[in-house]
Amino acid sequence: MSLESYDKEIFDLTQNELKRQCDHLEMIASENFTYPEVMEVMGSILTNKYAEGYPGKRYYGGCEFVDEIEQIAIDRCKKLFGCEFANVQPNSGSQANQGVYGALLNPGDKILGMDLSHGGHLTHGAKVSSSGKMYESFFYGVELDGRINYDKVLEIAKVVRPKMIVCGASAYARQIDFAKFRAIADEVGAYLFADVAHIAGLVVAGEHNDPFPHCDVVSSTTHKTLRGPRGGIIMTNNEEFAKKINSSIFPGIQGGPLMHVIAAKAVGFKHNLSDEWRVYAKQVKANAKKLGEVMLSRGYDLVSGGTDNHLILLSLLNKPFSGKDADIALGNSGITVNKNTVPGEIRSPFVTSGVRIGSPALTARGMKEAEFELIANKIADVLDDINNTALQAKVKAELKELASKFIIYNKAMF
Numbered sequence: 001m002s003l004e005s006y007d008k009e010i011f012d013l014t015q016n017e018l019k020r021q022c023d024h025l026e027m028i029a030s031e032n033f034t035y036p037e038v039m040e041v042m043g044s045i046l047t048n049k050y051a052e053g054y055p056g057k058r059y060y061g062g063c064e065f066v067d068e069i070e071q072i073a074i075d076r077c078k079k080l081f082g083c084e085f086a087n088v089q090p091n092s093g094s095q096a097n098q099g100v101y102g103a104l105l106n107p108g109d110k111i112l113g114m115d116l117s118h119g120g121h122l123t124h125g126a127k128v129s130s131s132g133k134m135y136e137s138f139f140y141g142v143e144l145d146g147r148i149n150y151d152k153v154l155e156i157a158k159v160v161r162p163k164m165i166v167c168g169a170s171a172y173a174r175q176i177d178f179a180k181f182r183a184i185a186d187e188v189g190a191y192l193f194a195d196v197a198h199i200a201g202l203v204v205a206g207e208h209n210d211p212f213p214h215c216d217v218v219s220s221t222t223h224k225t226l227r228g229p230r231g232g233i234i235m236t237n238n239e240e241f242a243k244k245i246n247s248s249i250f251p252g253i254q255g256g257p258l259m260h261v262i263a264a265k266a267v268g269f270k271h272n273l274s275d276e277w278r279v280y281a282k283q284v285k286a287n288a289k290k291l292g293e294v295m296l297s298r299g300y301d302l303v304s305g306g307t308d309n310h311l312i313l314l315s316l317l318n319k320p321f322s323g324k325d326a327d328i329a330l331g332n333s334g335i336t337v338n339k340n341t342v343p344g345e346i347r348s349p350f351v352t353s354g355v356r357i358g359s360p361a362l363t364a365r366g367m368k369e370a371e372f373e374l375i376a377n378k379i380a381d382v383l384d385d386i387n388n389t390a391l392q393a394k395v396k397a398e399l400k401e402l403a404s405k406f407i408i409y410n411k412a413m414f
């Protein structure tokens, strides 16, 4: 039976979401549009199979085909990141990180990560996350210029003496210098763990510094710049860590792996390994750069003054409206972004003085610098006259027209 005839309620809501994704301009930096073939295998019979364990060592029968699938995913992941070991089972980026901590730390150990309000992620030690509850967490941040000051990180590390330093971010527009983090970790005798969830698609294309060989362990999501299915992965070159990571994921924190998602990860990796991937990753960066240049030319400040990656952070500290106001006004104009705290923040995390804007999803639709220039000017028009709801409605109609020229999905596919 089809979803439409069995559960019209969920079918209709899915169709509404499809329309939303197609008609609006998706500029949330952590989102992307995955490939139809990735979704095809994700919606396949592979969802039925229990396969606790790892290829060749399962706790269930009938795993001969899923063993091959998982091994392909592992091999492609290793090739992609140029490393010796990959675990492709984490159900999410957060579970990948939990798995890394479980493998290398004991409860109560000290970790040093990037402050959430400075662009870090919840799982890098925030007190509301299990990473901040199970481990004693300390933080470094960015300076008022929006950049990590590596000398300061070293100073903090010398005082804290963490067992692990976590690098990687959710809202940082500049390259992360893994070699510098390695030197700091060596100086204080800490493990170095990189969470490249946001930048992985650029890393594997050679468009961002490589976390290997500097980092002991690397984790990522597969659904952000990598453009694959929702999920997580963990990589290392250290054999002893590899064994610990496998046990930390299963049986440590997960049961049966999501074989349909692992197959989808394999399909996503095939895209990431292709020549076209490098073209996409280059364009993601070029589009973010164009976005930043236009915003600067229109009188908007960028945290760190620009971007080296897939996102920009608008600072609204010198504007009479907040990140929340901007988020709402842009949403009314058909542009989906998210509010974000900025260095020197004066407002609450629910209001903020910044907006994070990313290029990966619109680049996946085929948009290039010309479209990003046009969109950036529309963003500035809306923000310049933030209470003008008539303008917002006009921009929304214009951008829907633009979106219709860059088809990403059609109804027949669902």
Ligand SMILES: Cc1ncc(COP(=O)(O)O)c(C=O)c1O
Binding pocket: 030, 091, 092, 093, 094, 095, 121, 123, 168, 169, 170, 195, 196, 197, 198, 221, 231, 232
């Ligand atoms: C740097 C970083 N790590 C981990 C995650 C967590 O990923 P997930 O949402 O799949 O748990 C995110 C998600 O935003 C992230 O930005």
